Each structure stands twice: as C-alpha cells, then as structure tokens.
Amino acid sequence: MTRVLVIDDEIPILRALKINLTARKYEVSTAADGASGLAAMARERPDVLILDLGLPDMDGTEVIKGVRGWSSTPIIVLSAWGQESQKVAALDAGADDYVTKPFGMDELLARLRAAVRRAAPAPDEPVVTTAEFTVDLAAKRVTRAGSDVRLTPTEWQLLEVLARNADRLVTQRQLLQEVWGPGYQNEAHYLRVYMAGLRRKLEPDPSAPRYLLTEPGMGYRFRP
Amino acid sequence: MTRVLVIDDEIPILRALKINLTARKYEVSTAADGASGLAAMARERPDVLILDLGLPDMDGTEVIKGVRGWSSTPIIVLSAWGQESQKVAALDAGADDYVTKPFGMDELLARLRAAVRRAAPAPDEPVVTTAEFTVDLAAKRVTRAGSDVRLTPTEWQLLEVLARNADRLVTQRQLLQEVWGPGYQNEAHYLRVYMAGLRRKLEPDPSAPRYLLTEPGMGYRFRP
DNA sequence: CGATGGTGTTAAGAAAGCATCAAGATCATC
DNA sequence: GATGATCTTGATGCTTTCTTAACACCATCG
Numbered sequence: 001m002t003r004v005l006v007i008d009d010e011i012p013i014l015r016a017l018k019i020n021l022t023a024r025k026y027e028v029s030t031a032a033d034g035a036s037g038l039a040a041m042a043r044e045r046p047d048v049l050i051l052d053l054g055l056p057d058m059d060g061t062e063v064i065k066g067v068r069g070w071s072s073t074p075i076i077v078l079s080a081w082g083q084e085s086q087k088v089a090a091l092d093a094g095a096d097d098y099v100t101k102p103f104g105m106d107e108l109l110a111r112l113r114a115a116v117r118r119a120a121p122a123p124d125e126p127v128v129t130t131a132e133f134t135v136d137l138a139a140k141r142v143t144r145a146g147s148d149v150r151l152t153p154t155e156w157q158l159l160e161v162l163a164r165n166a167d168r169l170v171t172q173r174q175l176l177q178e179v180w181g182p183g184y185q186n187e188a189h190y191l192r193v194y195m196a197g198l199r200r201k202l203e204p205d206p207s208a209p210r211y212l213l214t215e216p217g218m219g220y221r222f223r224p
Numbered sequence: 225m226t227r228v229l230v231i232d233d234e235i236p237i238l239r240a241l242k243i244n245l246t247a248r249k250y251e252v253s254t255a256a257d258g259a260s261g262l263a264a265m266a267r268e269r270p271d272v273l274i275l276d277l278g279l280p281d282m283d284g285t286e287v288i289k290g291v292r293g294w295s296s297t298p299i300i301v302l303s304a305w306g307q308e309s310q311k312v313a314a315l316d317a318g319a320d321d322y323v324t325k326p327f328g329m330d331e332l333l334a335r336l337r338a339a340v341r342r343a344a345p346a347p348d349e350p351v352v353t354t355a356e357f358t359v360d361l362a363a364k365r366v367t368r369a370g371s372d373v374r375l376t377p378t379e380w381q382l383l384e385v386l387a388r389n390a391d392r393l394v395t396q397r398q399l400l401q402e403v404w405g406p407g408y409q410n411e412a413h414y415l416r417v418y419m420a421g422l423r424r425k426l427e428p429d430p431s432a433p434r435y436l437l438t439e440p441g442m443g444y445r446f447r448p
Numbered sequence: 449c450g451a452t453g454g455t456g457t458t459a460a461g462a463a464a465g466c467a468t469c470a471a472g473a474t475c476a477t478c
Numbered sequence: 479g480a481t482g483a484t485c486t487t488g489a490t491g492c493t494t495t496c497t498t499a500a501c502a503c504c505a506t507c508g
Contacts, residue, residue, distance in 0.1 A: 070236065072326040094326075119328060140393035140442065152495055153441035190497080192456060199456095207456085216454065216505090376484055413487080416466060423467095431467085440465065440494055449508105456503075466493070474485070 002116055003027040005044060007037035007063065008052035008078065013101075017050065020105050026112075034058035038066050046073065048115050050108075051095070053079040053086050060086065061093040068094040074115035078103070084217055091171045091218065098169070118167050128163045130211050130224045133202050135163045142202070149201050154179065158194050159202075162212070162222035171219040195220065226340055227251040229268060231261035231287065232276035232302065241274065244329050250336075258282035262290045265297075272339055274332075275319070276302045277310050284310065285317040289406070292318035298339035302327070316397050316409075352387045354435050354448045357426050359387045366426070373425050378403065382418050383426075386436070386446035395443040419444065 004026045008014050014030050021028045029044055031037035034055045041049065049067065053060035064075060077090045077098040087098050096118070097111050126137035133144035137160060142149040151159065157179045162170060172191055176184045184190070195214075199206040213221045228250045232238050238254050245252045253268055255261035258279045265273065273291065277284030288299055301314045301322040311322050320342070321335050350362035357368035361384060366373040375383065381403045386394060396415055400408045408414070419438075423430040437445045 068326050070240075070326055072328045072331070119330075139391060140439075141391075154496075156442070187497095188454085189499095192454095193458095193497085196456060196458090214455075378485070411486095412465080414485090416468085417486085420467060420469095438466070452505100452507085454504090454506105457501085459498105459500090461496105461498090463496070464493105465495080466491105468490085468492100470487105470489090472485105472487080474483105476483085477481085478479105 001025060001027050002048065003029070003044065003046040004048050004050060004112070005029050005031065005037070005040055005046035006050045007031045007034065007040075007055065008050075009033060009054070009056050010052070013052070013078075017108075020109075021112075024109065034060075034063045034066075037063060041067055041071070041073075045071075047119065048112060049073055049075045050112075051075055051077050053077055053083060053090060061089050064090055064093040064095055072119075074119050076108075076111055076115055088171055088173070088218060091169060092173055096168050114167055128166055128222075128224050132204055132211065135159060137163065144202065151201065152197070155194055155197050155201075158191075159198055159222075162220060163224075166222050166224050169215055169219055169221045173219075175219065191220070225249060225251050226272065227253070227268065227270040228272050228274060228336070229253050229255065229261070229264055229270040230274045231255045231258065231264075231279065232274075233257060233278070233280050234276070237276070237302075240329075241332075244333075245336075248333065258284075258287045258290075261287060265291055265295070269295075270297065271343070272336060273297055273299045274302065274336075275299055277314060278304060285313045288314060288317040288319055296343075298343045300332075300335055300339055316395070316401060352390055352446075352448050356428055356435065359383060361387060368426065375425065376421070379418055379421050379425075382415075383422055383446075386444060387448075390446050390448050393439055393443050393445045397443075399443065415444070 004021055006014060006017050006028060008030070009032050014032070018028045018030060029040060029046065031040045034057050037051070051060060051063060055063070060077065067073065067075065075095045077087065077095045078101055079087050079090070079098060080101050090098065096115050099108050099111060128135045128137070133142060133149065135142050140156060142151060142159070158175065161175055161178045172188050173185050175191055176187060180187065180190065195212060199209050199212055203209050203211060211223055213223055215221055228245055230238060230241050230252060233256050238256070242252045242254060253264060253270065255264045258281050261275070275284060275287060279287065284301065291297065291299065298320045299318065301311065301319045302325055303311050303314070303322055304325050314322065320339050323332055323335055350360060352359045352361070357366060357373065359366050364380060366375060366383070382399065385399055385402045396412050397409050399415055400411060404411065404414065419436060423433050423436055427433050427435060435447055437447055439445055
C-alpha cells in the first residue's frame, strides 16, 4: 500500500485529499505546517510527499531542501495560481512535479501514479525507450527505426539530462546548468535552438512534440 | 556473502547504509575518509566499494585512482546533485557507476546488484569480427583477408580498448587514459594520428571509415 | 486591437575539432 | 653505435559544431 504524506495548512484541502486518496487505497497522513511536516517525513517515511508551497511557518523550498538532504522520496508540489517563480524555485530545489490549485483530483492522481512509478528501482541497463526511438545512456547511442541517430555533443548532453529525469519536469535553469555549466542560466534561447534540433531528429512530427514536451515558463519534460 | 566497503564522511549516511545493507545480508565495513578508506580497501578486499566523492582529506578521483592501481573491484560513486564534472572525472578515473544524492535505497541496491553481477563473471568475448577483419583479443592478433596485419604496440592498445567496448562510444579522455596513461588527457592529437594509422591498415576505404567511427566532439566508436 | 513575453525556426559567421602528411626525436635491437 | 621501427610534434586544409541574431508564431492582457 502506497503511503502519502500531505503537508498543507488549509484544512478543507487536507480533508478532501485524505478522503479521496484513502478511497483510492492510499495510506494518508497529514501535517499542517513545515516543521511538523518534516518531522512526519522522518518518522513515517512515506512513499510520496504532497507539499503545499504556501505554508505559514516556512518557505516551501526550505521544506524541500530539508527533505532532499537525506531522502529522494518523490515530492509533488501544490501551488496557487500565479506563483510561477515559486514553482520554478521548488522544482530547482528538487521537487519532482507540480499541480496548480485549484486542481482536479484526476490530475493529481495521475501525477501521483507517475511519481510512484518513477521512484521504483532504477533499471540496471540505462536504456530509455519510446515508441519512436531508444536512448542508450551507457553506449551513448540513440536509435530510431533501426538506424543510429547522429547527435552533436551538446544535443546528446541535453537529451541525457532529460532522459535521466524521464517523466519529470526539468527546469530551464537545471538544463542550462547541467549542459552548459554555471554562468549560462539566463541563456534560455540555447535551449530552444537545441530542443528544436532534438525534435527534428527524434520526433515524428517536430512541430507537435510527443516525447520532448515544453512546459511554458518552467522547463521541459521527456515522456518515454 | 557479498562484502561492501563504504567510504563516506557523513555519519548519518554511513549509519543508514550500514543498517540497510546489513539487513539485506551484505557484510558492511566503513571508513570516514580517503586515507583510512584506502587502507581498509587493501586490508579487507571487499567485493564492492561505495565511495562518496566529497571526502574531507582527498579528492574522490584520487581515491579511485588509488584503488584502480591494483584492483578492479567495482566502485559505485555517491555524488551531490549538480557535480556533473566530478562525476565525469570519477567515471574517467575508473568508477563503474554513480548515484546522485539524495538517493533511494532501492536504487542503490539495484546498482549494487548490477555492479556485483557485472564483476562476477568476466566472460570476455576474445574475438571481435567484422566483415573486413577480425580482432583476437586473447592472441593479440588482427587478421584481414586471411593474413595478419602488423600493428605497432600503440595501435594495438588503441584497437584493443575500442574492441573491448565494441558498439559503445568511448570518449577521447578514456582512450588517452587507457592507452597513454594519466597525464595525456589533453593530447587528443595522438588519437588522430593513430586512428589514421588503424584506418589505413584496417578500413577498406580509410577516408570513409565503416568500422572505426568518429563521433565529433565526443570520441570514437568501433562498430563490428 | 496592438503590445508583450515566451517560444519555435532558420541561417550564417566564428570557433573548435578532425584528418592527413611529413619531419625530427626516441627507442629497441643487434 | 648504427639501423630501422615507432613515437611525438608541427603545419595545413577541411568538416562539424557552436553561437548569435533575426524573424514568425501564439497566447495573454491592457
């Protein structure tokens, strides 16, 4: 049974989540502020954490950092509409995904399932597959329709970061940091140029991407 | 019973690993810095080494080189998020795999199993064949069209590394490291000279290589 | 309806990387 | 110590990749 910890200071939301998730056979525990949330996290070792960014006692990113110091438990962030910069900061701090309030229970459940699935033990052979192409991290090789796809070093690095974080939203800052290094965090147009290149080489219809998805204002997501 | 040595200066992580691994029937010993880690490595001859890159007394790659000088024990590296260059350096130095902190115990266990499994049977396929020539790793011989091909020692070493990693992209750093040793990692020029030599001796059309392929900016790949 | 901000696309010059040839230095061998 | 093979180093022309800029597009918003 999957255990979920919800940290949120709004009692109605807390109640609604508890009822809905319990009905779906999740085991739910709750906390109403950051401090007791961190304590519950350490005590109960849940399989997923759902975290509201607007807590009374501490900043959401602080909670995320507090958790990420010792655990890789998936974190799904809840944020009010318009808190764009907060969401980016949360993802940069190590959150896995976000849902904007008000949210539909279906969407939350979908993201929850994805997060749990992702947390499953990493595959031994680092090969990520889609219906269209496969990425072999070890051999540094991309195959599409039986033949190799030629990637430039930068294209490869970009794809590698996305593939290692498959299904997960990776912020532009993260990508720029990992591929170009520190000091390039504002060169977002590099991403556009190289994402275009990857899509041209990998997507069946580059103008309607199915695997290399844009999350406007946030970053990109690779969906195998 | 598989024996694991953990070198990490963070006591909580050390404790957590010891508890978790012992519960999974591993025999665990620990060290808190590089120097005593190397000593423990020599003394206890574990089956796997788990090494944190952020040690107080020495650089992680130094520890890896210290081990690789006399042992091929699998090494799994722990590194904080974002230390991409460190990870690359560690892999170049001879690490087998890496896990990014914070990590899930499941992931670490999977990588541990994979590392042990890889290390146990080392059934090297001693002959690699292409349509044009064959490479006998055991006999150190290359045959083309029925007769032996004469290779210089350096040419052979280069071909050997490529053949052992057939189909895999081998980085220039790795090739320089394995053939010329540490300290030559910037002499990419050597590679070009010797790759030219190999192609002249092995490729049907050296100016349009079919087996010894260049991946610009990254390295070379031997495709049997 | 035009302005704005984020995104996708394309192209061209600049920069980096590669292949090749050849000559000097070094090494092993006799 | 002379010889031949091998390794190192430099120079040249060529190819690939990176960077940058310009422009089209779309949604949002005043």
